Amino acid sequence: MPDWSYQTIFRPLLFRIPARAARGFTLQAMGRLSRIPGGTFIIKTLGHVEPSPLLQRNFAGILLPTPVGLSGAIDKEGIAVKAISQFGFGFVEIGPITSSPIKSDSPIRIDPASESILYPCEYENLGAEAALHRIRHPKHRLPQFVRVAAASPEAGPNEAAVELQSLAERFMAEPNVSALIIEAMNTYRDDSKSAKLLLEQMSSHLVENASITEKKPLLLYIPLDMPDSVLKEIAQAADPAVWSGFVIGDSIRTADGAVLTGHDGRQACMTKLQTIRAYASGSPVLFASAGVHEPADALTLIAAGADYLLLHSGLVYAGPGLPKRVNEAILYDRLARGEPPPTPSFWTHWGWMCLLGVSMMLGGVIAWLIAASSVLLPYDESFLDMARSQVAAINGNLLHFMSHDRITLAGTMLSIGILYYQLARHGLRYGLHWAKTTIWVSCGVGFPSFFLYLGYGFLDPLHAAAAILLLPMFLLAMRRNPDRPNHKPVNLHNSKVWRRGLWGQLCFIVVGASLCIGGIVIAYVGITDVFVPQDIGYLCTTRDALDLANSRLVPLIAHDRAGFGGALLSDAIGILIVALWGLQQGARWQWWTLLWSGSPGFIAGLSVHFAIGYTDFVHLLPAYFVLVVYIAGLILLYPYLMLKERDC
Known part of the structure; x- marks a missing residue:
């Protein structure tokens, strides 16, 4: 309690x-x-x-x-x-x-x-x-x-x-x-x-x-x-x-x-x-x-x-x-009576996590551009043994559907990248235990999730290369960084701002927990049934029909879904731990982090659904709910995170 x-x-x-x-x-x-x-x-x-x-x-x-x-x-x-x-x-x-x-x-x-x-x-x-x-x-x-x-x-x-x-x-x-x-x-x-x-x-x-x-x-x-x-x-x-x-x-x-x-x-x-x-x-x-x-x-x-x-x-x-x-x-x-210890140099440990975050952001932008244009990469076409035009001929909504999975993944990658960069710059840099734990747990889920789709026999070379590139950055970032106490001012009063901030904290805990559930469900669907009923309704076809058209279509879609589910879970865990442990009055960077890291995910997830006409209310209801709670959390946390106690 x-x-x-x-x-x-x-x-x-x-x-x-x-x-x-x-x-x-x-x-x-x-x-x-x-x-x-x-x-x-x-x-x-x-x-x-x-x-x-x-x-x-x-x-x-x-x-x-x-x-x-x-x-x-x-x-x-x-x-x-x-x-x-x-x-x-x-x-x-x-x-x-x-x-x-x-x-x-x-x-x-x-x-x-x-x-x-x-x-x-x-x-x-x-x-x-x-x-x-x-x-x-x-x-x-x-x-x-x-x-x-x-x-x-x-x-x-x-x-x-x-x-x-x-x-x-x-x-x-x-x-x-x-x-x-x-x-x-x-x-x-x-x-x-x-x-x-x-x-x-x-x-x-x-x-x-x-x-x-x-x-x-x-x-x-x-x-x-x-x-x-x-x-x-x-x-x-x-x-x-x-x-x-x-x-x-x-x-x-x-x-x-x-x-x-x-x-x-x-x-x-x-x-x-x-x-x-x-x-x-x-x-x-x-x-x-x-x-x-x-x-x-x-x-x-x-x-x-x-x-x-x-x-x-x-x-x-x-x-x-x-x-x-x-x-x-x-x-x-x-x-506060003594001198704060010197902060470590960029390359000591925290800078590597900044680079990992920037790499995730860059990857998210590239993935978004590809998903919004050609959708399929050359190795996707090679795996399917089909050109993009042939895939489009199977079902008029198929490429749109695949684009929607890949754009939501790209938005999640952007969210993760922003979150990691901010945690590294403002938390890992100062040896804050909660920030290090956030990165450990989030990355501990995120890296293995790259390979959830391997059961379908499809190895995504781009994802594998990303994992090989990013894993050393993660390991270098977490080395030789002992816990250090917080030297920033802390909350001292049970003020109205503090009580309102607790409501905002509750909102973001709900956001993080809801996204965790969503990530687990999406990853599970991706490695099992692949489609939910609303997906089948949008495609106006069946999984069996897609299998008949090309037996590798479903594995390719499953790879996108499982990858997105794992990435969403990794992102959600980061948000949840920040909300549970990290919020501190006057930490302006935390409010901006919640705003900047959350926005790409919601923009990507909702905009692509409306762009392709996949607007089933039941399908989007969880996203609507989380968005409302997210906005409420930002509003309620604003005075607590953006103002120091003496300004309240």
Whole structure:
């Protein structure tokens, strides 16, 4: 459920049903997907969230792939953690965990206007036993940070300390627990005396049991609505020899005992970060979990002193792509402070792909001119043992029909050439992983498709020569080009332009997927039946009649169809991957690439049908549909791709 489907389709539907039911449905759906064979691969493919190695952090000897963590409030039962862990998170929080299960059936309420969530029960969880089972059998490879809490409001500091000590000892003994978060201050957030007493008792116990503190880092949980006067005393009293850092919560208690979390908590979180930095001893590590709903929020909290982030309500309102966007923003913010690396010379690798693209464009133009004039080449006539005039005599529409296949192929070649040239110049040149993957997969389909027609006994020498010429260019282009991080500005805000851009992204994903299906169908028809009913209707003949006229006519037509289907599939895969992974705000070249690479295919495919009178509505309906979606995608993406954020 990436952002392009969440924001456009699923969120509007989910927000119309009760929040608890919507949460259950979403988690169950993602959990089931992650459990099927290949499910996690599908999630990764849709989102392309593999984080850059430059984002890795070392926290107390724990290697975190990214500084962004998943809040335990998102999936308290661990139903979909295997799926969610693929979104670009660096660690997973489990909790709050209490000794006994705490259940609630009261409705969860959301307020889209303020982007907030109201939970009726602060400590709803399955209890320590269920949490231990989940921790011992993780469905992911991310570090697990466990948050334990003493939930009884009637308990005094002594009773709360005993309960927390028991939980701490229990979970610290677990090998799969990377760090422990102690939620000790919630009950006494307004009572500095009791809060300090509880902190002293916890610290004393942990010091006495040095084996606990030596095994795992301990983090002290700070309620978001703790008064600053109390926080100052707690920060000063926290022993840095015991506490590795602080986790600032994201919830504010209401008068009726519920808790509210949302975007508005960011300002309070910033204040807490600054207070701790000012009054705490040593250099504590700070985790911020309030109000990160867009990448700009993450950068603001980091600037205020946060070392790590936890995402909660932002995932609900921004979508599952938020971790990836935050990671990209953090990485860009870091890279923007230094000098970008020098770009490699033209002949190092990317220039060869530019030449391949230019060659495809030149081949497409030549193929179009031939298909619009003589149609048949000398080796075609030699294969048929017939001159062009003799072929025309068999059926008045036959040459037109062959021309229509070859012109559509020529338009597709132009589209591929433009796409490859642009990907090489703006993506491969800078070592962008998604651009390299696009070329790898597209060419991996395109080169073998040249030979789909060999089963009919016809070897097209021109196609074979093209493959022999272009393959070395492809191999030279993909050599010695390691992945490099993106140095271009990234999207920071959940603006209207961003939301409209997601609709445009969805349109191009539909275009790419539809063309993939079309390419597969055309290639399959080309190597099997060769003709569809509308083709036979246009020709006013049958396949058997063509076989009787010349037994090599159908193989020649099949060669054109299979070649066009393979080329269309190669082109479609390129468009689809660009739409899935590559679109970035302000990347003007991407909009022009989508326009320039798409136009030749549509112009060739539709113009030739009308030129030869092959205008069957059913036959052209898929092309009409894809054209409408393509134009809509260009319109919707224009502000996102053509304007930088500061211009919006």
